[in-house]
Amino acid sequence: MKVLTLNNETFEKESLKLISKLEVKPDLVVGIVKGGSYVLEAIKKHPTINDGLFELITLQRQSTKIKQRYLKPFLSVLPYRILNKLRILESKQVTSKISELNLKQLQNIVLKFEIENTKAKSIKNILIVDDAIDTGKTMFIVKNNLQIRFPEAKIKIAVLAWTIDSSIIKPDYYLYKNTLLRFPWSNDYKQQ
Structure with a gap:
């Protein structure tokens, strides 16, 4: 497995490259905090995406907070x-x-979305974005919640890196597979 480092400029270029792979224009783009919020901000600049609805979801592992501190x-x-x-x-x-992941238990985790019900009715295509999928646990929880909230919508997943191909959920779009990416917000990133 290899590790690649993206600076701010290459990260933004890669985010736009990822979005150019989309086959359908999403009505709603959901970013998963923390990495997904950066991807979301980068793709808002894409001309075919910038007029959709955007939402951020926070579902951070406890270990991430410990690592940061x-x-x-x-x-x-x-x-x-x-x-x-x-x-x-x-x-x-x-x-x-x-x-060891318990999918039944993960399906019981409930997330709150801020989208108004009047706008929610028009949502047919949803895109979930994040910087990477490792185990797929977070993405599984988010997608499950979106499927419950929008049962008629088609949900696609886009990430820059699909790091573990045995993850419990697979992305529809990705740029790197079996590659670890270091982002400007990563705990081990160094300004160059």
């Missing part, structure tokens, strides 16, 4: 070659836990 200062002093090895090791650990 305690690990970021430590990671900032390590060279990328070590950080890349740590990312690959973490990805292997995450991969081994996919089979």
Whole structure:
């Protein structure tokens, strides 16, 4: 598995490249905070997307908050070659836990959407965006909630990186597969 680093400029270009793959114009684009919010902002600039509805959903793992608080200062002093090895090791650990995910339990998690009911009736095509899918847990929860709220809508998923091909949910559109991307908001990103 390889690790690639995207700076702000390359991230925005890659986000637009991802959106150019879409076969249908979405009526609603849902970004998953944190990485998906950056993808959402980048794709709002795409001429075929900018007149749709947009929503952000927050569903952050507890481990992410811990990493941000305690690990970021430590990671900032390590060279990328070590950080890349740590990312690959973490990805292997995450991969081994996919089979332990309880899909029934994940289906019971309820998210709140801010979309008004009057606007919701016109939504036929939904696009969920995020920076990456690892286990697929977060994306599974979001998609399940959207399917319940919009049972008639077609829901597609777009991510920059599909890092683990055995994830519990597969993206419809992606740029990188079995590749770990380091983004400007990543805990181990260094300004260059």
